[in-house]
């Protein structure tokens with residue numbers, strides 16, 4: 001497997017981050033950034049495949065300048081090359097614009113055999129970006145992968161966990177996987193790996209650097225079809241309970257009356 005690409009997102013430490021309830025958004029300045037936990041599983045899966053079959057692993061992240069620390073961390077955890085897409089033009093992107101920008105940058109990276117994403121992020125939590133990247137690149141994808149059963153230069157066979165069943169799926173390469181936490185236990189970087197990563201070069205690409213593969217009109221807030229008006233935290237309504245007593249006829253009449261008064265039954269014709 002010659003080249004594996006892992007898109008990684010920097011997310012706030014969710015144990016510490018505060019929510020700005022007035023503004024209705026996460027206060028990202030309240031906690032340090034780290035690699036999205038599911039992306040650590042994606043990176044580990046890619047590095048294990050590299051160790052078995054050879055090749056290189058490239059991580060790519062779209063985010064603010066601070067996300068450089070997460071790209072650097074990915075090098076300490078086994079990636080060979082790290083690219084950060086940072087530009088004001090990328091800011092405010094919804095999942096459509098995020099996946100477009102990442103897919104464009106992947107085209108610019110050149111040939112690849114496999115792309116491995118996390119199943120979702122712990123902040124945005126949509127799980128849309130991975131499959132969307134596959135659509136932009138017109139390659140097959142398998143979501144919710146919990147194991148790689150076999151892989152060679154032409155195909156990959158994986159276990160995909162859906163709610164009611166697990167499926168064994170073989171896909172031709174190039175393909176994109178999104179992985180669950182069950183796929184592996186991410187390795188911890190050694191001190192030597194961290195020191196090496198500290199000195200490594202992180203490539204930074206701006207909108208101008210991908211202008212040959214990406215239409216500027218599709219980037220950032222300008223390119224996002226989603227408009228976020230407000231984020232609200234739903235109030236927690238307690239459960240209500242009521243006991244209806246009597247014989248079967250009386251009790252069912254009382255239940256029907258109660259449902260009727262709550263507007264949960266249509267009017268009888």
Ligand SMILES: Cc1cc2nc3c(=O)[nH]c(=O)nc-3n(C[C@H](O)[C@H](O)[C@H](O)COP(=O)(O)OP(=O)(O)OC[C@H]3O[C@@H](n4cnc5c(N)ncnc54)[C@H](O)[C@@H]3O)c2cc1C
Nearest residue numbers: 007008062092094095117118120121124125126127128129
């Ligand atoms: C109108 C609007 C405006 C927004 N403005 C902002 C904003 O200003 N700032 C902001 O931080 N967020 C903003 N967001 C949220 C932003 O859309 C999402 O954070 C982003 O699209 C990724 O979606 P997600 O976190 O749900 O990823 P998911 O789809 O849950 O992620 C799945 C996988 O895709 C990959 N991935 C996802 N995002 C990235 C990334 N950035 N780089 C590399 N790989 C990635 C990872 O492998 C990840 O595991 C905005 C959203 C909307 C709708």
